[in-house]
Amino acid sequence: MKAEAETASTDKPSSSRSRRTAILGRQPLGLVFAAPYAVFLAAVFAYPLGLAVWISFQDYFFAAPGAQVDRPFVGLENYKTVLGDPAVRRSFLNVIQFLLINVPLTVVLSLVLASALNGAIRGRAALRVAYYIPYVTASVALVAVWLFLFSSGGMVNQLLGPLAPDPSWLVNSALAMPVIAIFVTWKQLGFFILLYLAALQNVPKELYEAAAVDGARRFRSFTNITVPGVRPATVLVVILATITGANLFTEPYLLTNGGGPDGASSSPVLVMYQKGIEQGNPDTASAIGVILVIGVLLISLVNRKLLERD
Amino acid sequence: MATAQQLETTEESTPPEQMVDRSKGRLWPRYLVLALGALIFVFPFYYMLIGSLQKEPDTSLAGAVPTGGLTLDNYSQINDRLNLVQALANSGIFTGGVLLFTVVFGVLAGYALARLHFRGQGTLFAVMLLVQIVPFQLLVIPIYVMVVRTYGLADTYAGMILPFAINSTAVFIFRQFFMQLPEDLFSAARIDGAGEFRILWSIALPLVRPALVTALLLTFIGPWNEFLWPFLVTKEADMQPLAVSLANYISNIAGRAANPYGAILAGAVVLAIPAVVLFVAFQKHFTSSDLGSGVKG
Numbered sequence: 001m002k003a004e005a006e007t008a009s010t011d012k013p014s015s016s017r018s019r020r021t022a023i024l025g026r027q028p029l030g031l032v033f034a035a036p037y038a039v040f041l042a043a044v045f046a047y048p049l050g051l052a053v054w055i056s057f058q059d060y061f062f063a064a065p066g067a068q069v070d071r072p073f074v075g076l077e078n079y080k081t082v083l084g085d086p087a088v089r090r091s092f093l094n095v096i097q098f099l100l101i102n103v104p105l106t107v108v109l110s111l112v113l114a115s116a117l118n119g120a121i122r123g124r125a126a127l128r129v130a131y132y133i134p135y136v137t138a139s140v141a142l143v144a145v146w147l148f149l150f151s152s153g154g155m156v157n158q159l160l161g162p163l164a165p166d167p168s169w170l171v172n173s174a175l176a177m178p179v180i181a182i183f184v185t186w187k188q189l190g191f192f193i194l195l196y197l198a199a200l201q202n203v204p205k206e207l208y209e210a211a212a213v214d215g216a217r218r219f220r221s222f223t224n225i226t227v228p229g230v231r232p233a234t235v236l237v238v239i240l241a242t243i244t245g246a247n248l249f250t251e252p253y254l255l256t257n258g259g260g261p262d263g264a265s266s267s268p269v270l271v272m273y274q275k276g277i278e279q280g281n282p283d284t285a286s287a288i289g290v291i292l293v294i295g296v297l298l299i300s301l302v303n304r305k306l307l308e309r310d
Numbered sequence: 311m312a313t314a315q316q317l318e319t320t321e322e323s324t325p326p327e328q329m330v331d332r333s334k335g336r337l338w339p340r341y342l343v344l345a346l347g348a349l350i351f352v353f354p355f356y357y358m359l360i361g362s363l364q365k366e367p368d369t370s371l372a373g374a375v376p377t378g379g380l381t382l383d384n385y386s387q388i389n390d391r392l393n394l395v396q397a398l399a400n401s402g403i404f405t406g407g408v409l410l411f412t413v414v415f416g417v418l419a420g421y422a423l424a425r426l427h428f429r430g431q432g433t434l435f436a437v438m439l440l441v442q443i444v445p446f447q448l449l450v451i452p453i454y455v456m457v458v459r460t461y462g463l464a465d466t467y468a469g470m471i472l473p474f475a476i477n478s479t480a481v482f483i484f485r486q487f488f489m490q491l492p493e494d495l496f497s498a499a500r501i502d503g504a505g506e507f508r509i510l511w512s513i514a515l516p517l518v519r520p521a522l523v524t525a526l527l528l529t530f531i532g533p534w535n536e537f538l539w540p541f542l543v544t545k546e547a548d549m550q551p552l553a554v555s556l557a558n559y560i561s562n563i564a565g566r567a568a569n570p571y572g573a574i575l576a577g578a579v580v581l582a583i584p585a586v587v588l589f590v591a592f593q594k595h596f597t598s599s600d601l602g603s604g605v606k607g
Binding site for chain 1: 340341343344347348350351352354355357358361367369370371373374415416418419421422423426427428429430431434437438440441443444445446447448449450451452453454455456459472473475476478481506531534535537538542553556557560561571574575577578579581582585586588589590593594
């Protein structure tokens with residue numbers, strides 16, 4: 001994978017040396033350096049990934065360490081159970097609702113704020129810090145403030161007065177998921193702003209100057225130059241925001257007290273936790289995980305195709 | 311998170327795009343948008359702090375600008391319930407372990423991926439990228455089966471650290487930075503007879519110090535803020551990191567406390583402060599490009 005000129009040219013390779021090179025590569029020491037990381041990836045990524053798929057096809061249950069138990073292969077049985085379960089279907093629909101709110105909002109707000117920040121001369125550093133502070137702070141800590149702000153007697157309702165929703169935000173089945181979607185947008189936005197800020201540096205300045213000479217208004221040059229100019233970053237933002245959404249757990253667990261009211265804000269990972277660990281059915285939980293991974297990969301592929309054409 | 315490289319290469323020093331519009335008057339809408347945005351981002355943090363200092367929760371607008379009556383009672387209340395020192399120590403050990411493994415093995419792996427040629431290099435790089443796309447949460451069930459059920463590592467620091475031990479984003483950042491160093495540097499050192507370990511330690515590492523800071527900051531917020539995994543492995547209260555014990559407090563006990571929000575917010579402040587302080591202190595490094603321009607020239 002490397003193209004650089006190499007030190008090997010300074011050696012006079014003997015035949016045994018060249019055989020070793022053919023088997024291990026030119027610098028076998030690299031194997032030693034990379035080995036701990038490779039073992040780590042095999043143990044906590046590759047093997048669990050395979051295990052997840054395998055468990056999802058078994059009648060699997062927890063047993064004491066070392067105990068010999070029969071875990072028969074059941075084919076697609078777990079997938080049938082999962083897809084027929086209204087709570088699981090609800091959680092997938094919830095996450096789709098989440099993504100429909102979160103992803104467009106994330107793309108628009110982070111691009112607008114990034115390009116505003118890109119042009120700001122004074123206070124750039126301080127503003128940038130202000131924007132990414134929620135991103136670096138624990139969800140658990142931020143959820144605490146949002147619980148306070150959005151509780152029925154909280155500041156948001158105090159401000160709205162008679163306009164406050166009833167039942168209040170987090171216990172209202174129509175509003176719980178949108179509040180979570182907005183919370184996650186707010187928390188993650190700083191990271192995406194940094195991403196767009198980096199992408200904006202690659203948009204040629206001459207394009208803006210030419211547009212200004214042609215008398216284009218700022219909004220026109222935003223839609224005609226900035227938006228197409230950062231399209232590769234947009235693909236990335238959409239994919240990463242989708243992955244974040246698919247991972248949703250902490251927010252429904254804490255903000256809406258376990259996906260409430262009545263499952264209106266449950267997420268697939270939350271249902272995975274409830275079924276797999278609370279109720280001791282790792283097989284159906286793994287099936288949910290596999291479906292979710294396939295779903296995320298499909299959405300990512302479609303995004304790439306749609307956004308990267310031409 | 312495969313975007314670290316882009317973050318790294320941000321050119322903060324380039325002249326802003328709207329050098330074209332010279333009239334000062336047209337700048338104000340931009341600053342209005344930016345200031346409104348900043349207010350929305352920062353206000354909850356301010357409110358967290360104020361809420362944690364109030365004896366009685368005051369949710370009116372005036373309550374956000376208290377004129378007196380601030381107290382540290384909420385902090386001692388949450389401390390009585392959670393044992394903040396123990397929880398912080400657990401968070402620290404969890405985070406410290408991950409940082410240690412990432413620095414030692416992540417740097418070695420990043421260096422090998424960038425600068426050495428060995429069998430399986432391409433595969434390792436591909437898997438490293440894949441790890442960033444397949445989210446951890448989806449592997450939670452099989453990893454739980456392995457760590458807790460098969461190896462019996464529940465309620466241990468080892469079980470907590472294991473799945474996070476080497477941060478792949480950090481390995482990726484290390485690789486990108488080692489790649490940017492000029493090849494001449496390495497061939498010269500090799501001709502002088504320096505071993506790879508020596509080259510890594512005394513030549514390459516000092517040159518990539520900014521990458522080290524960035525990677526460590528990103529690695530820090532992973533375990534420090536993580537909730538789901540330590541929540542699954544730790545059932546004993548005195549093994550739980552702060553994020554987990556605070557979350558348990560929110561979902562179980564809060565209803566019975568005298569001023570639940572005050573205590574919750576006090577815990578939230580303690581949990582938030584280390585990350586916020588680190589990122590404010592090192593904010594220059596978080597997007598710095600000094601190294602990029604330093605070696606490209």
